[in-house]
Amino acid sequence: MNFWILQSLNGLSYGMLLFLLAAGLSLSFGLMNIVNLAHGSYFLVGAYVGLTVMERTGNFMAAVVVGAISVGILGLLMQRLLLRRLTDHLAQVLLTIGFLFILGDLSLVIWGGVPQIIPKPPLFEGPIRIMESVFPSYRLLVIGVGIVVAIFLWWLQDRTAMGANVRAAVDDEEMAGSTGINVALLMTVVFGLGAAMAALGGVVGGAFLTIFPGQDMDVLLLALVVVIIGGLGSLKGAFVAALLVGLLDNFGKALFPELALFTIFAPMAIILAIRPTGLFGRA
Amino acid sequence: MDKRIGVIGSIVLMIALLVSCGPGATPAPTPTKAPVAAPTAAPKAAEATPTAAPAAKPTTAPASQPTPAAKAPTTPIKIGILTTLTGVFAAPGADLRDGFLLYLAEKGNKLAGREVQVIVEDDEVKPDVGLTKAKKLVERDGVNLVLGVISSGVALSAGPYLAQNKKVFLITNAGADDLTQKAANPYIFRNSFANSTGGMVAADWGYKQKGWRTAVILGSDYAAGWEWTGGFARVFTDLGGKIIQELYPPLGNPDPAPFVSQLQKADVTYVFQAGADALSFVPAYAQYGVKARPQPLIGNYGITDLSILPKQGEAALGVLQGGPFAEGLDTPANKALTKAFKDKYNRDATIFTEPAYTAGRMIEKALEAVKGNIEDTDAFVKALETVEIPDAPRGAVKFDKLHNIVSPFYVSEVQRVGGQVNNMAIATYPNTTQFFKWTPEEWLKMTPLSEMKGKWVK
Numbered sequence: 001m002n003f004w005i006l007q008s009l010n011g012l013s014y015g016m017l018l019f020l021l022a023a024g025l026s027l028s029f030g031l032m033n034i035v036n037l038a039h040g041s042y043f044l045v046g047a048y049v050g051l052t053v054m055e056r057t058g059n060f061m062a063a064v065v066v067g068a069i070s071v072g073i074l075g076l077l078m079q080r081l082l083l084r085r086l087t088d089h090l091a092q093v094l095l096t097i098g099f100l101f102i103l104g105d106l107s108l109v110i111w112g113g114v115p116q117i118i119p120k121p122p123l124f125e126g127p128i129r130i131m132e133s134v135f136p137s138y139r140l141l142v143i144g145v146g147i148v149v150a151i152f153l154w155w156l157q158d159r160t161a162m163g164a165n166v167r168a169a170v171d172d173e174e175m176a177g178s179t180g181i182n183v184a185l186l187m188t189v190v191f192g193l194g195a196a197m198a199a200l201g202g203v204v205g206g207a208f209l210t211i212f213p214g215q216d217m218d219v220l221l222l223a224l225v226v227v228i229i230g231g232l233g234s235l236k237g238a239f240v241a242a243l244l245v246g247l248l249d250n251f252g253k254a255l256f257p258e259l260a261l262f263t264i265f266a267p268m269a270i271i272l273a274i275r276p277t278g279l280f281g282r283a
Numbered sequence: 284m285d286k287r288i289g290v291i292g293s294i295v296l297m298i299a300l301l302v303s304c305g306p307g308a309t310p311a312p313t314p315t316k317a318p319v320a321a322p323t324a325a326p327k328a329a330e331a332t333p334t335a336a337p338a339a340k341p342t343t344a345p346a347s348q349p350t351p352a353a354k355a356p357t358t359p360i361k362i363g364i365l366t367t368l369t370g371v372f373a374a375p376g377a378d379l380r381d382g383f384l385l386y387l388a389e390k391g392n393k394l395a396g397r398e399v400q401v402i403v404e405d406d407e408v409k410p411d412v413g414l415t416k417a418k419k420l421v422e423r424d425g426v427n428l429v430l431g432v433i434s435s436g437v438a439l440s441a442g443p444y445l446a447q448n449k450k451v452f453l454i455t456n457a458g459a460d461d462l463t464q465k466a467a468n469p470y471i472f473r474n475s476f477a478n479s480t481g482g483m484v485a486a487d488w489g490y491k492q493k494g495w496r497t498a499v500i501l502g503s504d505y506a507a508g509w510e511w512t513g514g515f516a517r518v519f520t521d522l523g524g525k526i527i528q529e530l531y532p533p534l535g536n537p538d539p540a541p542f543v544s545q546l547q548k549a550d551v552t553y554v555f556q557a558g559a560d561a562l563s564f565v566p567a568y569a570q571y572g573v574k575a576r577p578q579p580l581i582g583n584y585g586i587t588d589l590s591i592l593p594k595q596g597e598a599a600l601g602v603l604q605g606g607p608f609a610e611g612l613d614t615p616a617n618k619a620l621t622k623a624f625k626d627k628y629n630r631d632a633t634i635f636t637e638p639a640y641t642a643g644r645m646i647e648k649a650l651e652a653v654k655g656n657i658e659d660t661d662a663f664v665k666a667l668e669t670v671e672i673p674d675a676p677r678g679a680v681k682f683d684k685l686h687n688i689v690s691p692f693y694v695s696e697v698q699r700v701g702g703q704v705n706n707m708a709i710a711t712y713p714n715t716t717q718f719f720k721w722t723p724e725e726w727l728k729m730t731p732l733s734e735m736k737g738k739w740v741k
Contacts, residue, residue, distance in 0.1 A: 006544045006545075007541060007544065010540040010541055014540070108373065113370075113373030113377070114590045114591065115374075115558055115591060116562075117562050117563065127569075127575075135544075135571070136570035136571060139540070208563060209538055209563060210559040211559075212558070212559040213370060213373060215537070215559075253532065253533070254545060257531055257532055257533060257541075258531075260536070
C-alpha cells in the first residue's frame, strides 16, 4: 500500500514537471506548425540561468522569474527572426536542431561540464510525513506548481480574448487575420510563452533532477513522447499525457528497472496504432 | 495531422538513437571492426602543446648535464592523453588531463632529461571513437605511450589495439575489473583502482567496525555499478552479513525517486552512483527520510566527490565512502597537489586528478631507470613494473603482477572542516590489492562480479 502511494506521488510530481516542459512544445506544434527541437535547450538554459540567479541572490522566486523571462525572450527572438520565415518542416528541423547543439555547447562553455543542482527554497528542503511514509515536501510543491500553471493556461485559452484569438487563428489563419487579429504577433507571443514555461520547468526540475550537459536531449525526447501521446496542440492532452508518462516512467523504473525506456515507448507505440492523432488530437 | 505525426515520430526515433548511443549505454564494440579513416570532424580534439617550449633548442647539451644514454634519442617523448572532453564526463575528463599536465609543468615539460610533447584526444565516452583516437595517436602522431581514459568501455576497446602495437597503455581511471584480470596484458597498466576493491574495503570495515549485519545495495545498471556493489556484497556475505535487497537504476537516471522510495530497512545502504546521478541521489536519500531512520549511506568515492559535494548540502554530511583516495587526505603530497592544482586551474582537484598526476611520477621514474630510452618498449615495461612511489598523494603505490595498482584504500566520511565540507579519511587499509583478502588464483576462480547481479539476495 505504502509502495503504491509513494510511487504515485513520485510519478505525479515527475509528470507535472513534464507538463511544464511539454505544454509549450505542444502549442507550437499544434497551433503554429513549428517543429521546434530546440525546446529541450529552453529547459536546460532556463535551469542554468535560474542556477546563476539563485547563486547570486539566494531567492528561488527570482530564479524562477528571471529564468522563465530570459528564455521567453530568447524564444520570442528565435520565432520572430528565424522560425517565422520557414514553413518547410525539414528546414525547421535543421534550424532548430542546430540551435539545440549551439545552445548545448554554449551552456557547456559558460556553466562547465560538472553536474549542478539548484538549491531548494529552505521551506521545502525537508521531508514530510504522509501517513506512515516519508515524502519530500519539495515534490509536493512541484505538484502544486503544475496544477496552478495548468489552471492558468486553461483560463488563458478558454476565458480570455487572447485565447479566443489564438483558437481562431488556429482554425483559420487567413480568416482570423481578415477580422483584424494580428496573427503574426499572436503566434510570437504564444511561442515565447511556451519557451518560458519550458524554462520554468528547468528551474523547478533543476532543484531535484540536477542539471547537466546532454539533459537538453533527454528532456526533448520525453517532451516529444508527451506531445505524441497527448495529441498536437491540445493542452488537455499534454496535461493528461504528461501525468501518464510520469506515472508510467516511475512505476516502470520501480518495478522493471531494466525496461526503463520500454515502459514509455511501448504505450506511445500502442496509442499511435489505435489513435494516430494522440489521445486528444484532432484529425 | 498524420503527416506531422510521421515527422515527429521519425524525429523521436532519431533522438532515441542519439540518446541511447550516449554514455548511458556503451557496449564495447569488437575491436577488429574499427573505422579505417579518422572521423571527418574530430570535434574539440584539443592539441595541448607544451606550455613553454623553448624557442630554439640548444644544439649541444649543456656541459653540466650528464649526456643521456647513448641510445636514447634526443627527440621529444610523445605522450597521448586519451580522455573525455565532451558530454556527461567532460568535467572528470578535464580533471584527469590537467592532473597530468600539472605534473609536467612542474617538471618544466621534461622527464628524465627528455622533452615531452603531449597530444590530447577526446574519446566522447564512446568505445568506437576511443579506438579511432587511439589509432590516430599511434599511427599519425607516433606517440610512445598512451594514458588516461575515464570510461572502461573505451579502455576495453582501445587497450587490445595499443597492446598489439606494443604501446604502453597506462590507465588512470577506468576501473573495470577485467582490464587487469581477464583482459590483463603486458602492455596495459592501471594506477587508479579496480572497481570492486572500494566496495570490499567498505564491507570489511562496516562489518567489523560498525557491526553491520544486513545491507541494501543499489548500483547503476552497468559494469561499474555491478562491480562496486558486487565487491561489497562478496565480502559482506563472506563475513556472514546478509544482503536483503538489490536495486539497479539505469545509468544516467537523474531522478532517483522510484528507487530511494523503496529502500528497505537495513543496517546500511551501499550504493554506486556517479556524476549527476550521485548529485541528486544523496539529497534524495535524506528527503525520503532514509538517512534519518537512521540508515547510514556508504558508497563509491564518487558519490560525494569534491566537484559535486558542496552542492549536495547538509544531506551529504556523514555519508561514507570506500575508495583508493579521499580529497581531504592528510599527506604532504596531497596537500601540495591540492594547492598547486587550485593555483594553476582555479578549481578543486578531484578524484580523477590524483592518478593522472601520479602517472607522471611513475612514468618519470621508469624513464630514469631506462635512461630516457622509452623507444625500447620492453625495457620500459620492465622498469614500470618495478616502480614504487612511497609518497604519492594517496600514499605508497606500486603495481601487482597483473599491472594493477597496489595502494592504500580508505574509508572516508563527509565532514565539515573549517567551514568547508570534504571527504576525510577515517580508516586506512594499507597495501590493498585488487584481490583483497584472496589470492589471485582464488579470486580469478570466482564468478566475475559483473555476472553476479541479482544473485546476492538469498
